[in-house]
Amino acid sequence: MSFQLFCEECGTEHDNDSYRLFCDKCHGLIEIRYESVPSEMFLGKSPKRRGMKRFIARLPIKNQENLVSMGEGDTPIIPLPRMGEKLGLRNVHAKLEYFNPTGSFKDRGNMVQVSVLQDLGVRVVTDATGGNAGHSFSAYCARAGIKFHGFADESTRGHRKLHAIGLHGTELHWVTGGKKGRAEGARKFANDNKILHMDYGKNIYFIEGLKTLAYEIAEQMDPLPDHIIVPIGNGSIYQGMYKGFSEMFEARVIDTIPRLHGAQTEETQPFVAAFENNKWSPKSDHTLSLANGIGVNHPPRLKSLVEIARDTGGRVIAVSETKILSWQKELASLEGLIVEPTSAVVMGAAEKLIDQGFIKAADVVLFPLTGFGIKEAIPGANI
Numbered sequence: 001m002s003f004q005l006f007c008e009e010c011g012t013e014h015d016n017d018s019y020r021l022f023c024d025k026c027h028g029l030i031e032i033r034y035e036s037v038p039s040e041m042f043l044g045k046s047p048k049r050r051g052m053k054r055f056i057a058r059l060p061i062k063n064q065e066n067l068v069s070m071g072e073g074d075t076p077i078i079p080l081p082r083m084g085e086k087l088g089l090r091n092v093h094a095k096l097e098y099f100n101p102t103g104s105f106k107d108r109g110n111m112v113q114v115s116v117l118q119d120l121g122v123r124v125v126t127d128a129t130g131g132n133a134g135h136s137f138s139a140y141c142a143r144a145g146i147k148f149h150g151f152a153d154e155s156t157r158g159h160r161k162l163h164a165i166g167l168h169g170t171e172l173h174w175v176t177g178g179k180k181g182r183a184e185g186a187r188k189f190a191n192d193n194k195i196l197h198m199d200y201g202k203n204i205y206f207i208e209g210l211k212t213l214a215y216e217i218a219e220q221m222d223p224l225p226d227h228i229i230v231p232i233g234n235g236s237i238y239q240g241m242y243k244g245f246s247e248m249f250e251a252r253v254i255d256t257i258p259r260l261h262g263a264q265t266e267e268t269q270p271f272v273a274a275f276e277n278n279k280w281s282p283k284s285d286h287t288l289s290l291a292n293g294i295g296v297n298h299p300p301r302l303k304s305l306v307e308i309a310r311d312t313g314g315r316v317i318a319v320s321e322t323k324i325l326s327w328q329k330e331l332a333s334l335e336g337l338i339v340e341p342t343s344a345v346v347m348g349a350a351e352k353l354i355d356q357g358f359i360k361a362a363d364v365v366l367f368p369l370t371g372f373g374i375k376e377a378i379p380g381a382n383i
């Protein structure tokens, strides 16, 4: 499909014949723009295709033959009446993103990321690994026959996600030093062996895949939700949804963009601080929160995240460990859904937004539930 890479800082255009993270001129992060696409494309008018493949005209994949797909997308949206009653809301829904092939929303980003690698003929890559993103990436690499060298932290040996990553054929390199250690390990390995370092938190391809979440919400919900609350680590889901809704708004497919709220933990809240114009410094490079999927101290596109919150009228909320655990349990016992602590953080944020008057009883609220709870040990399960 026809698309152009450009620098989000200085606007310089770059060709799309190589995998690119940064601008040659100013080292700014890369963005993507497309030739205009007819508005009919957005609302599922392609009966022969299902899932994310329907949206290929809006994804940075050049050759359809290079698509690496496992049937991702088309996740269900269901009402949460008992959760609504508990929160004091009449209209609460969940989009079950853990219905994706590896049990988390990350498959949307990796379907695009790994298809781009196929497009470019890349056969060996490296990156940090260990969580849902790493598990998903390993699975897509396996399907594409791409060799993946994953840098994992010693302290996570024995975790279920690492077992899965190994099972997909990833060559694991064990390092110490938390997130920093993994990132440095992958960077050095890439330089020494002249192979590609994915650096998935910084690349734009991953975010592009997350746009499809917005496209599907517009197909599935009428009216659109007034509020969508998502967990924020790097913020790819937040940025992807905003891009998707903005594209549909510009194409006049929708006439409003939902308020996009971000949820973080009390331990790791750089986005909350930036939104409130406060300074914040991380206490540690190791995530101690049970919501380990969003323990990102330095989100690479923090400025854009703040702009999105301001533009959509969203808020950013930090949630305590106690609340994360209790909402994870409430969701399981009230609605039959077991999600990871990282996903349960959105209900803690909703509770605060209701208390603060930002969400009213009659508003339509959507929680994208990002990760399946059975993928990691369940807190308090030994009862």
Ligand SMILES: [Zn+2]
Pocket (backbone or CB within 6 Å): 007, 008, 009, 010, 011, 012, 023, 024, 025, 026, 027, 028
């Ligand atoms: Zn630049």
